[in-house]
Amino acid sequence: MKVWTMESPIGPLTLWQGERGLRRIDFGPMPTPLPNNVQIEPIVEAIRQLNEYFLKIRQAFTLPLEWPERATPFQLQCWNALLTIPYGQTVSYGQQAAAIGNPRAARAVGQANHRNPLSIIVPCHRVRAGDGGLGGYGGGLEAKRYLLQLEGAFL
Numbered sequence: 011m012k013v014w015t016m017e018s019p020i021g022p023l024t025l026w027q028g029e030r031g032l033r034r035i036d037f038g039p040m041p042t043p044l045p046n047n048v049q050i051e052p053i054v055e056a057i058r059q060l061n062e063y064f065l066k067i068r069q070a071f072t073l074p075l076e077w078p079e080r081a082t083p084f085q086l087q088c089w090n091a092l093l094t095i096p097y098g099q100t101v102s103y104g105q106q107a108a109a110i111g112n113p114r115a116a117r118a119v120g121q122a123n124h125r126n127p128l129s130i131i132v133p134c135h136r137v138r139a140g141d142g143g144l145g146g147y148g149g150g151l152e153a154k155r156y157l158l159q160l161e162g163a164f165l
Contacts, residue, residue, distance in 0.1 A: 031074030
């Protein structure tokens with residue numbers, strides 16, 4: 011697996027590249043530095059697209075994604091539903107639950123979104139609480155607020 015940390019307006023992001031695609035994005039720098047001989051070419055496109063997103067040039071990502079092997083079918087359903095939320099729009103956890111055919115599963119949807127390994131690319135920041143509030147976000151509420159403001163999705 012290849013790993014690289016990039017700087018962003020919401021702080022350092024660590025990108026993990028698997029064999030078939032981008033595997034995860036973590037908020038914060040990598041805990042240990044990479045050896046000098048690590049090749050990062052597969053991550054270059056992800057960094058380019060993320061930079062374009064932060065510059066408001068890109069609204070959708072076109073990257074191969076590699077879901078975790080341990081992901082449940084429900085998590086995969088939730089994460090794929092996140093990919094359908096348009097740039098600049100938000101839905102509630104209840105609306106996302108209804109969209110996957112399980113309208114009473116808002117809390118479970120929130121838990122699945124919390125485990126989303128590809129934040130920003132798979133836009134869990136576009137899901138808000140039923141009362142219109144921000145809800146939660148793995149990168150912190152300030153990062154979520156920044157991303158929603160960047161996209162013009164004011165709550």
